[in-house]
Amino acid sequence: MALRNLTPDDADGVVTFVRMAAFPPDRELAPDALERPHARRWLVGWGEELGVGWEHEGQLLAAAWVRPVEPVLARDEATGEPLDEVIIAVAEQARDAGLGRRLLEALLSRAARAGRPGLVLTVSERNSVALRLYERVGFAHHARTPTGWLTMVWRPPTSTTTPEVSPPLADPDGGAAGRGRR
Numbered sequence: 001m002a003l004r005n006l007t008p009d010d011a012d013g014v015v016t017f018v019r020m021a022a023f024p025p026d027r028e029l030a031p032d033a034l035e036r037p038h039a040r041r042w043l044v045g046w047g048e049e050l051g052v053g054w055e056h057e058g059q060l061l062a063a064a065w066v067r068p069v070e071p072v073l074a075r076d077e078a079t080g081e082p083l084d085e086v087i088i089a090v091a092e093q094a095r096d097a098g099l100g101r102r103l104l105e106a107l108l109s110r111a112a113r114a115g116r117p118g119l120v121l122t123v124s125e126r127n128s129v130a131l132r133l134y135e136r137v138g139f140a141h142h143a144r145t146p147t148g149w150l151t152m153v154w155r156p157p158t159s160t161t162t163p164e165v166s167p168p169l170a171d172p173d174g175g176a177a178g179r180g181r182r
Protein backbone atom coordinates (compact mmCIF):
# COMPACT_ATOMS: atom_id res chain seq x y z
CA MET A 1 0.00 0.00 0.00
CA ALA A 2 1.46 3.36 -0.96
CA LEU A 3 0.44 6.95 -0.64
CA ARG A 4 1.12 8.88 -3.83
CA ASN A 5 0.20 12.09 -5.60
CA LEU A 6 -2.59 11.85 -8.15
CA THR A 7 -1.41 12.34 -11.74
CA PRO A 8 -2.97 13.07 -15.13
CA ASP A 9 -3.10 9.25 -15.64
CA ASP A 10 -5.66 8.97 -12.82
CA ALA A 11 -8.43 10.61 -14.89
CA ASP A 12 -10.39 7.34 -15.16
CA GLY A 13 -9.44 5.95 -11.76
CA VAL A 14 -10.87 8.85 -9.78
CA VAL A 15 -14.35 8.59 -11.31
CA THR A 16 -15.36 5.91 -8.83
CA PHE A 17 -14.52 8.24 -5.93
CA VAL A 18 -16.74 10.99 -7.32
CA ARG A 19 -19.57 8.45 -7.44
CA MET A 20 -19.00 7.68 -3.74
CA ALA A 21 -18.59 11.23 -2.52
CA ALA A 22 -21.06 13.21 -4.63
CA PHE A 23 -24.12 10.95 -4.45
CA PRO A 24 -26.09 9.28 -1.65
CA PRO A 25 -24.82 5.72 -1.02
CA ASP A 26 -28.28 4.13 -0.88
CA ARG A 27 -29.59 5.05 -4.34
CA GLU A 28 -28.79 3.70 -7.78
CA LEU A 29 -27.05 6.29 -9.94
CA ALA A 30 -28.82 7.63 -13.01
CA PRO A 31 -26.89 6.90 -16.23
CA ASP A 32 -26.13 10.60 -16.67
CA ALA A 33 -25.22 11.20 -13.02
CA LEU A 34 -21.60 12.05 -13.69
CA GLU A 35 -22.65 14.63 -16.28
CA ARG A 36 -24.44 16.68 -13.65
CA PRO A 37 -22.52 19.86 -12.88
CA HIS A 38 -21.87 19.07 -9.20
CA ALA A 39 -20.19 15.78 -10.22
CA ARG A 40 -18.68 16.76 -13.52
CA ARG A 41 -16.72 19.64 -12.06
CA TRP A 42 -14.56 17.17 -10.13
CA LEU A 43 -13.44 15.46 -13.33
CA VAL A 44 -13.57 17.87 -16.24
CA GLY A 45 -10.18 18.91 -17.59
CA TRP A 46 -8.36 16.50 -15.27
CA GLY A 47 -4.63 17.22 -15.24
CA GLU A 48 -2.00 18.15 -12.67
CA GLU A 49 -4.31 18.18 -9.67
CA LEU A 50 -3.37 18.84 -6.07
CA GLY A 51 -4.43 15.39 -4.93
CA VAL A 52 -3.35 12.19 -3.22
CA GLY A 53 -4.34 8.55 -3.38
CA TRP A 54 -3.69 5.24 -1.66
CA GLU A 55 -2.71 2.55 -4.10
CA HIS A 56 -2.70 -1.18 -3.41
CA GLU A 57 -1.56 -3.70 -6.02
CA GLY A 58 -2.05 -1.19 -8.81
CA GLN A 59 -5.53 -0.16 -7.70
CA LEU A 60 -6.56 3.12 -6.12
CA LEU A 61 -8.29 2.43 -2.80
CA ALA A 62 -8.83 6.04 -1.81
CA ALA A 63 -8.46 9.48 -3.31
CA ALA A 64 -8.70 13.11 -2.23
CA TRP A 65 -8.11 16.19 -4.32
CA VAL A 66 -9.06 19.86 -4.61
CA ARG A 67 -10.75 21.95 -7.28
CA PRO A 68 -12.04 25.50 -7.64
CA VAL A 69 -15.71 25.80 -6.76
CA GLU A 70 -18.34 28.08 -8.32
CA PRO A 71 -20.07 29.87 -6.76
CA VAL A 72 -17.28 30.56 -4.28
CA LEU A 73 -17.98 29.05 -0.85
CA ALA A 74 -15.31 30.82 1.20
CA ARG A 75 -12.42 33.20 0.70
CA ASP A 76 -9.08 33.91 2.28
CA GLU A 77 -9.73 36.64 4.82
CA ALA A 78 -6.51 38.50 4.04
CA THR A 79 -6.50 38.49 0.24
CA GLY A 80 -10.06 37.62 -0.76
CA GLU A 81 -8.70 34.71 -2.80
CA PRO A 82 -11.36 31.99 -3.27
CA LEU A 83 -10.66 28.73 -1.46
CA ASP A 84 -10.62 25.50 -3.43
CA GLU A 85 -12.92 22.68 -2.40
CA VAL A 86 -11.91 19.18 -1.23
CA ILE A 87 -13.40 15.85 -2.30
CA ILE A 88 -12.51 12.58 -0.59
CA ALA A 89 -13.66 8.97 -0.73
CA VAL A 90 -12.31 5.61 0.40
CA ALA A 91 -13.32 2.30 -1.22
CA GLU A 92 -15.89 0.54 0.93
CA GLN A 93 -13.68 -2.42 1.81
CA ALA A 94 -10.93 -0.11 3.07
CA ARG A 95 -12.98 2.19 5.31
CA ASP A 96 -12.66 2.66 9.05
CA ALA A 97 -8.97 1.77 9.09
CA GLY A 98 -7.59 5.29 9.32
CA LEU A 99 -7.07 5.63 5.58
CA GLY A 100 -9.33 8.65 5.13
CA ARG A 101 -7.66 10.52 7.92
CA ARG A 102 -4.14 9.80 6.68
CA LEU A 103 -5.11 10.76 3.18
CA LEU A 104 -6.66 14.04 4.21
CA GLU A 105 -3.71 14.90 6.43
CA ALA A 106 -1.39 14.27 3.49
CA LEU A 107 -3.52 16.47 1.23
CA LEU A 108 -3.59 19.30 3.78
CA SER A 109 0.13 19.04 4.26
CA ARG A 110 0.67 19.38 0.52
CA ALA A 111 -1.79 22.27 0.34
CA ALA A 112 0.09 24.10 3.09
CA ARG A 113 3.44 23.49 1.40
CA ALA A 114 1.97 24.76 -1.87
CA GLY A 115 1.01 28.01 -0.13
CA ARG A 116 -2.74 27.52 -0.32
CA PRO A 117 -4.46 30.00 2.03
CA GLY A 118 -7.05 27.39 3.02
CA LEU A 119 -9.50 24.84 1.70
CA VAL A 120 -13.24 24.44 1.95
CA LEU A 121 -15.67 21.54 1.76
CA THR A 122 -19.35 20.80 2.01
CA VAL A 123 -20.79 17.87 3.89
CA SER A 124 -24.25 16.73 4.86
CA GLU A 125 -24.69 16.85 8.62
CA ARG A 126 -26.12 13.32 8.26
CA ASN A 127 -22.71 12.06 7.07
CA SER A 128 -21.41 11.63 10.61
CA VAL A 129 -18.27 9.70 9.63
CA ALA A 130 -17.09 12.36 7.18
CA LEU A 131 -18.03 15.13 9.59
CA ARG A 132 -16.00 13.58 12.37
CA LEU A 133 -13.05 13.11 10.03
CA TYR A 134 -13.12 16.74 8.93
CA GLU A 135 -13.30 18.02 12.49
CA ARG A 136 -10.40 15.74 13.49
CA VAL A 137 -8.07 17.15 10.85
CA GLY A 138 -8.91 20.76 11.63
CA PHE A 139 -11.83 21.86 9.46
CA ALA A 140 -14.03 24.38 11.28
CA HIS A 141 -17.73 25.05 10.75
CA HIS A 142 -18.31 28.01 8.46
CA ALA A 143 -21.96 27.95 7.36
CA ARG A 144 -25.07 25.75 7.32
CA THR A 145 -27.95 25.61 4.86
CA PRO A 146 -31.52 25.11 6.09
CA THR A 147 -31.43 21.63 4.53
CA GLY A 148 -28.51 20.51 6.68
CA TRP A 149 -25.48 21.03 4.46
CA LEU A 150 -22.43 22.31 6.26
CA THR A 151 -19.60 24.34 4.79
CA MET A 152 -16.33 23.81 6.62
CA VAL A 153 -13.03 25.64 6.23
CA TRP A 154 -9.46 24.57 6.94
CA ARG A 155 -6.63 27.09 7.32
CA PRO A 156 -2.98 26.06 7.19
CA PRO A 157 -0.88 26.28 10.34
CA THR A 158 1.10 29.49 10.57
CA SER A 159 4.35 27.60 11.14
CA THR A 160 6.51 27.16 8.03
CA THR A 161 6.91 23.43 8.71
CA THR A 162 3.86 21.22 8.28
CA PRO A 163 4.67 17.66 9.28
CA GLU A 164 2.37 14.77 8.43
CA VAL A 165 1.44 13.72 11.91
CA SER A 166 -0.01 10.21 11.95
CA PRO A 167 2.03 7.07 12.61
CA PRO A 168 2.50 4.63 9.69
CA LEU A 169 -0.77 3.25 8.41
CA ALA A 170 -1.72 -0.37 8.85
CA ASP A 171 -2.64 -2.37 5.78
CA PRO A 172 -6.50 -2.32 5.70
CA ASP A 173 -6.35 -5.92 4.50
CA GLY A 174 -3.97 -6.80 7.27
CA GLY A 175 -6.30 -7.69 10.15
CA ALA A 176 -4.19 -7.59 13.27
CA ALA A 177 -2.18 -4.67 11.97
CA GLY A 178 -5.32 -2.52 11.72
CA ARG A 179 -6.48 0.07 14.23
CA GLY A 180 -8.78 -2.44 15.84
CA ARG A 181 -12.02 -0.49 15.72
CA ARG A 182 -15.18 -2.51 15.39
Ligand SMILES: CC(C)(COP(=O)(O)OP(=O)(O)OC[C@H]1O[C@@H](n2cnc3c(N)ncnc32)[C@H](O)[C@@H]1OP(=O)(O)O)[C@@H](O)C(=O)NCCC(=O)NCCS
Pocket residue numbers: 020021022088089090091094095096097098099100101102122123124127129130132133136181
Ligand atom coordinates in the same frame (compact mmCIF):
# COMPACT_ATOMS: atom_id res chain seq x y z
C1 LIG B 1 -15.81 9.63 4.90
C2 LIG B 1 -14.70 8.63 4.54
C3 LIG B 1 -13.78 9.26 3.50
C4 LIG B 1 -13.91 8.31 5.82
O1 LIG B 1 -12.82 7.48 5.46
P1 LIG B 1 -12.32 6.30 6.45
O2 LIG B 1 -11.03 5.82 5.92
O3 LIG B 1 -13.41 5.31 6.61
O4 LIG B 1 -12.15 7.12 7.81
P2 LIG B 1 -11.09 6.86 8.98
O5 LIG B 1 -10.96 5.39 9.19
O6 LIG B 1 -9.86 7.64 8.68
O7 LIG B 1 -11.86 7.47 10.21
C5 LIG B 1 -12.06 8.86 10.34
C6 LIG B 1 -12.86 9.13 11.59
O8 LIG B 1 -14.20 8.66 11.42
C7 LIG B 1 -14.51 7.66 12.40
N1 LIG B 1 -15.18 6.55 11.74
C8 LIG B 1 -14.74 5.85 10.68
N2 LIG B 1 -15.65 4.92 10.32
C9 LIG B 1 -16.68 5.05 11.22
C10 LIG B 1 -17.92 4.40 11.37
N3 LIG B 1 -18.32 3.42 10.55
N4 LIG B 1 -18.73 4.81 12.37
C11 LIG B 1 -18.36 5.81 13.19
N5 LIG B 1 -17.20 6.49 13.09
C12 LIG B 1 -16.37 6.10 12.11
C13 LIG B 1 -13.21 7.18 12.92
O9 LIG B 1 -13.34 6.72 14.24
C14 LIG B 1 -12.33 8.36 12.80
O10 LIG B 1 -12.46 9.17 13.92
P3 LIG B 1 -11.32 9.13 15.06
O11 LIG B 1 -10.09 9.70 14.39
O12 LIG B 1 -11.92 9.99 16.07
O13 LIG B 1 -11.13 7.70 15.44
C15 LIG B 1 -15.32 7.29 4.01
O14 LIG B 1 -16.23 6.81 4.97
C16 LIG B 1 -16.00 7.40 2.67
O15 LIG B 1 -15.36 7.29 1.62
N6 LIG B 1 -17.33 7.64 2.67
C17 LIG B 1 -18.10 7.73 1.41
C18 LIG B 1 -17.76 8.98 0.63
C19 LIG B 1 -18.02 10.24 1.45
O16 LIG B 1 -18.97 10.30 2.23
N7 LIG B 1 -17.14 11.22 1.23
C20 LIG B 1 -17.27 12.50 1.90
C21 LIG B 1 -18.28 13.34 1.19
S1 LIG B 1 -18.45 14.92 2.00
